[in-house]
Amino acid sequence: MIPRYSRPEMVAIWSPENKFRIWYEIEAHACDAQAALGVIPKESAAAVWKAKDVKFDVARIDEIEAVTKHDVIAFLTHLAEIIGNEEARFVHQGMTSSDVLDTCFNVQLVEAADILLADVEKLLEALKRRAFEHKDTIRIGRSHGIHAEPTTMGLTFARFYAEMDRNLARLKVARDEIATGAISGAVGTFANIDPSVEEYVCEQLGLKPEPISTQVIPRDRHAAFFAALGVVGASIENVSTEIRHMQRTEVLEAEEYFAPGQKGSSAMPHKRNPILTENLTGLSRVVRMAVVPAMENVTLWHERDISHSSVERNIGPDTTITLDFALQRLTTVIDKLLVYPDNMLKNMNKFRGLVHSQRVLLALTQKGLSREDSYRLVQRNAMRVWEEDADFMTELKADPEVMAALTDAEIDDKFDLGYHTKHVDTIFKRVFG
16 A cells, blocks of 8 residues: 555554564474474574564565575475575474465454554544534434434434444454465375464464365455445444534535645635545445455365465555545544534524424324325425425414414424433433443
């Protein structure tokens, strides 16, 4: 992923240095387990750890791979250069390349998941704080983009909190499912390596042994992992789209923080654009882009092929790095979001009481009118508000059929905003406990 959308901690997980360090630890732990079984000399296993504090030469490994055309062999050759050919004789005993590659990839995904989980938790903190801050801030709810009935800005933040809280649970499940390793040898039969070696290596790396791995770890696990990341990306876009709507000039109920010295347009000095949430919308697409290839990686030929490999070399780093950046950026947007309660009320009152139409409809049915007649009476007066810029309450009180069923006081009561917020506390208890 390009540096513009990357953060160092996540990038480091996918660096060649970290990858080769994990490869080394897999091999070294496997040697220890083999030595404990008496398969290789203990002295040879101990000698492998001479490279523990050595920085592997990435350029040298690349140089060897240019000849061997095999990355794991290139690494093992370089390891032998460090610890000596005699000591390296038993390294990789009974193992196959996928034992190293797949186990390493899952270690990296677990490390990435830990960062992403922390990212989501920080976002949840920001959403919760803003939800309580604006629990009673009235704004108009919209359906199909059209004014519907009053809600609160706090409920909007709470809705996004609940969604991200579900994403946190999904990520935890995805992390747990991907945290497996395989040291099972060619075609996964353990013919040349004891299953206890796999158990030991996995224990040292914080993984669980894969129950049955053929020669690769089953890719349905990875499909589920990237699908979970894709859902998080979709949620980021969901939040971002709402903020972009609120920042539209005709709405302006909220907007991204505009820093001193910031410029909105090279041509129009007045512009304050929702660039961060627009950026997040695009980054969310990049995250979701990995889902289909990850699903297609599930199907492999027989016990192993490498059609999944080139896909994962791309989507592993790119998706986790992008999502990490996007979550951090969204947290900043939520933290600094400027909210304009006065504009919210102004927008809600733009159609002069029209948002209370359902309450009048229900009141008429309670007075004995059919639902069809009630709807006809309310809609007739509502259309005058739409088309003639009339006042809804005034129109209702001037309608003889309406007044035959309702008193002035009863109509007044139906325009009480507090009616729409009476269960906010109940909803908050459901969301926040």
